[in-house]
Amino acid sequence: MKKAAFHTLGCKVNAVETEQLIEAFMLKGYEIVPFKEAADVYVINTCTVTHVSDRKSRAMIRRAVKRRPEAIVAAIGCLAQTDCQQLASIEGIDIIVGNRDKDRLADIIEMYGINKTKPVIHVSAIKSGDLLPTVIYRQRHDKTRAFIKIQDGCQSYCTYCIVPYARGPVRSKNPDQVIEEILQLTALGYKEIVLTGIHTGAYGTDLKDHDLASLLLLILEQIKGDYRIRLGSLEPLEINPRLLEVMASSRQICRHLHIPLQSGSNRILGLMNRRYSREYYRDLVLAVADKIPGVAIAADVMVGFPDEKEADFIATRDLLAELPVSSLHVFKYSVRPGTKAAMMGPAIEERVKNQRSEILLDLAAAKKHEFCQSMLGQNTEALVQQQLDTGIYEGLTDNYLEIQFPAPEDLTGNLIRVKPQKIEGGVMKGIMTA
Structure with a gap:
């Protein structure tokens, strides 16, 4: 073979x-x-x-x-x-x-x-009419979560990003195809389905009368059973009240949103062509946290963008310190030939990038610990990911926290209820509940 x-x-x-x-x-x-x-x-x-x-x-x-x-x-x-x-x-x-x-x-x-x-x-140019293939899995792969690409492409053209050139324009998978794939994956026993894309929140912009919220409603209406849906990264301008209402109304949609920030400075956001302000992002995150109790909010943030002054960085740090984010993905800017930012200046010294990155990584650790502490004693759902030791398992909660717990049998791949009890050595530990 x-x-x-x-x-x-x-x-x-x-x-x-x-x-x-x-x-x-x-x-x-x-x-x-x-x-x-x-x-x-x-x-x-x-x-x-x-x-x-x-x-x-x-x-x-x-x-x-x-x-x-x-x-x-x-x-x-x-x-x-x-x-x-x-x-x-x-x-x-x-x-x-x-x-x-x-x-x-x-x-x-x-x-x-x-x-x-x-x-x-x-290698050929990617066109707007290119359809995304329906993928039918005939057996489970070596993973506990299943991913479905519902969308491809990006037309935002952030000045630092090469992705629109690598992925082409926005193309969305037909809702019926998405339903077909989820039905097939749940039939194989998958209990968590992750909807992902290059620009997931742009889903449906190239289709008639469809968007991400309507897709979620269709999934919940047509597919019954013991499973949950997790959303991939969503841009700030694509999270609207209707989407939040759908998320808040169903326990089958994970309390987890990844909302890229990139910078908390309006000046730098403008140079990045991000099309929103720090004030907009702040109001959005607070609205998400208010609408969906216990939600995990992850944020991407970039340091060292060309001409990022100390005041710009402080604005970013202070905004993130204020907001109820649960995790930060910190990136140092790097030049991508062919992008507008590659022609911008002045460049930020690597030493300064490293310093700013370390400050945000420390903040990220504090934010994660704070979020974990807030979940102690709360009964929540987890997908059993793997066995760590005899009788000890690791699960992933709906709000994206890893938790270790004892179990009398191997429940890998199943959804269970757990209660976090303590944080030990940076690891959340708890027990199974009824």
Whole structure:
């Protein structure tokens, strides 16, 4: 039996697309093996969101070539889409496939086996009419949560971001297709379905009479049973009162929102082309926290954007300190050639970026601890993720907290009720409840 190995870099969308490819390769008769093992095909799903992502993508390609020179090495995804010639210069690479064509990778590899042309490059422009494929999983993969890509593409053109060039315009999956995929995944036993996309909140903007709130209502109406829905990252301008009302009205929708901030300075937000103000973001987060008690609110924040002055950073720090966010994802700005921000200045010294990053990471730790403390003693739902030790399991609560607890039997993959009791060594611990 032929063997295929996959390595994914970057976002949740890349991860779900890799899972889709794994399904396609299994249907072709491949055995899926860990990336560190010998394989006939190595697939690297690349990321280009930062220069570090580029470097890691190239390193994984070279590692695969070195591990088994006779294997087929394929690079796919965002870096392949934006800079295929850079990848083509890597010795030993066989196939380069952009985002538009990567769902056909298994077929392309079969054709390569016939033609033996080096390297094969399948990269073409992504168009607004390109439809997202329906993916039907025929067996459970080695995960407790299932991800569905309901949307792809972005048209926001934030000045620092290469993603619109890598992913193309907004395309939404037809609601009937989403329903079909969820039905099939719940039939396989998945208890948590994560709806994700490159710009998840833009779902439906290219469809008639559909948006994310209407999709959630359709899911809840048509699919009954013991499962829950989690939403991927949503931009501030796409969270409206109707969506919050739908979330607050159903226990099957996880109390968890990831709302990127990027900066708490109106001046920097303008330079980033983010289209909202610190005041708008503040009011939104407070409204979310008021509408959905116990909600976990995660925020992305960037330090070191060109010409970020000390006052801009302090505005960011103070806003985040004030707001009821549960976690922070802190990024240091890096230049992406081809973006407007790449032409901006002055650049911020790495030393200053590091200092500002450390300050926000300390704030993030404090915010997470504060949120965990607020959940102690509260009965909540958790998805059992894995067994850690004999009789000890780890679960993920609906509001995105990891919790360890004893259980008399292996309930991995099931939804249970738990009560957090203490935080020990930075780990939340609790008990199962009825």
